[in-house]
Amino acid sequence: MATKITADQIRHIYSHFKANQVHPGKWPAENPVELILGAILVQNTTWTNVQKTLDNLRPITGFDAEKILALSTEELQELIRPSGFFKNKSKAIQSSLQWFQDQNWDFDAIATRYGRHLRNELLNLHGVGQETADVYLVFIFHQVHFVADAYARRLFGYLTGTEFKTYQDLRKVVEIPDDFTTQDAEDLHGYIDDYGKLHKNPEDFDQSFFGGFDL
Known part of the structure; x- marks a missing residue:
């Protein structure tokens, strides 16, 4: 297991993305509700299926x-059926939306109320795991966190020669730079996911702009 992926290494990766992949992908949502829906619906499925659900x-x-x-x-479950696991995801959607609704969708007040315990509070919501919680923190609360999703685990596996089997395996070894802004955190996630959608195996990686990259 890699001991640490240092802040300097994260900066180096981020700079390499900016030099070679001009526009980072943006989370496809027009408001926080749509973002919450997408973050829950995408669990264990493809964005193509999520889009069908959002279109419903x-x-x-x-x-x-x-x-x-x-x-x-029952109505909600039928609408979100294209994304699979619709019974559990319906409960997760209801839980998250009700939690934000109860707090008037005041993100600044919520962040102030829970402070450094906000992530744990989010993890207490039904169907919100580590990845979904970090997506909420980055894209709703505009905090600086690292989203160690499957695309990130694959990329950092290639870069370090280490297999990151779980979300926490990668998250716990990544040091986010102190000077990273919320926009940097969003853009890094966008770069990684866009890259991962195009480069799916070691051969793709070797032929990409990260082939031969010195971490």
């Missing part, structure tokens, strides 16, 4: 939390 929800709810919460569980 958009005309009926307009991604309005009150309208989604007003749906019966």
Whole structure:
């Protein structure tokens, strides 16, 4: 297991992305509700299936939390069926939306209320695991965190020669630079995911702009 991926190494990777992959991917959401939906729905499926689900929800709810919460569980499950695991995901959607609704969607107040315990509070929500919690922190609360998703684990596995089997395996060894901004955190995630969608195996990696990269 890699001992640490240092802040300097993260800066080096980030700079290499910026020099070779001009535009980082953005999370495809127009408001926080749509982002929450996407973060939950994408668990254990492809974004193609998520998009089908969002296309089901958009005309009926307009991604309005009150309208989604007003749906019966059965109605919600039928709408999100394309994303799979619809029973568990319906509970997760209801749990997250109700939690934010109860706190008036005031993200600054929520962050102040929970402080450094915010991540643990998010992890207590039904269906919110480490990846979803970190996505909320980066893209809703605009905090600096590292999203150690499958694309990140694969890339850092190539770069370090270490297999990161779980989310925590990678997350615990990454040191985020102190001077990283919230935009840097969002862009790094976007760069990694866009790269991962195109480079899916060691051969792709070797032929990419990270082939021969000196970490």
